[in-house]
Amino acid sequence: KQEVTQIPAALSVPEGENLVLNCSFTDSAIYNLQWFRQDPGKGLTSLLLIQSSQREQTSGRLNASLDKSSGRSTLYIAASQPGDSATYLCAVMDSNYQLIWGAGTKLIIKP
Amino acid sequence: DGGITQSPKYLFRKEGQNVTLSCEQNLNHDAMYWYRQDPGQGLRLIYYSQIVNDFQKGDIAEGYSVSREKKESFPLTVTSAQKNPTAFYLCASSPIRGRTEAFFGQGTRLTVV
Numbered sequence: 349k350q351e352v353t354q355i356p357a358a359l360s361v362p363e364g365e366n367l368v369l370n371c372s373f374t375d376s377a378i379y380n381l382q383w384f385r386q387d388p389g390k391g392l393t394s395l396l397l398i399q400s401s402q403r404e405q406t407s408g409r410l411n412a413s414l415d416k417s418s419g420r421s422t423l424y425i426a427a428s429q430p431g432d433s434a435t436y437l438c439a440v441m442d443s444n445y446q447l448i449w450g451a452g453t454k455l456i457i458k459p
Numbered sequence: 460d461g462g463i464t465q466s467p468k469y470l471f472r473k474e475g476q477n478v479t480l481s482c483e484q485n486l487n488h489d490a491m492y493w494y495r496q497d498p499g500q501g502l503r504l505i506y507y508s509q510i511v512n513d514f515q516k517g518d519i520a521e522g523y524s525v526s527r528e529k530k531e532s533f534p535l536t537v538t539s540a541q542k543n544p545t546a547f548y549l550c551a552s553s554p555i556r557g558r559t560e561a562f563f564g565q566g567t568r569l570t571v572v
Contacts, residue, residue: 352501357499382560382561384563389547389566389568390565390566391463391465391549391563391564391565391566392549392551392563393563394560394561394562394563397560437501437502439501439502446504446517447492447502447504447561448501449501449502449503450501451499451500451501452501
């Protein structure tokens, strides 16, 4: 059964730092992996979608990588800003077209 | 403006009551989903629908029911059989169920009083 893990559960860094969020999954048979952002009490906003045949995707200061063989993805945030503070969730789409979710990493960027 | 609208934002339910959460999308998406989010856990799938008049149970369907009479609408009813309904409920849609991006509504927080 596919399991998705995000470590750490929470992260606090000073403004301006580059940082990496981690996502690992147990079954490499996936269709894609998505990173989402969730602000407190709000819905999810899709940040990046990486298809299983891709190695990375970039959007502005965000870069997501995917290594299917090792079951890992990272979300790199460059030059972090207080507005980046949120919970970041990753989800993999498994062979049954179901999204399997990590519990998220709560990110706090200190001004 | 295209998107997914969930209502209400906050909902209070008395013990033994059924309540219905609304989800409407104007993105012309075929697939729609309902998730439950609890603190410290990943989202869990309640129900999903790939086409009108068809829906499938997810991992935690017990105590919930859905309908898909129109492409745009996928309401979720939390029945009295759901013993622990207090949670944040998220509705999502995607063009097709598969290799495409999912879009989410803003969520409904349900509290049992």
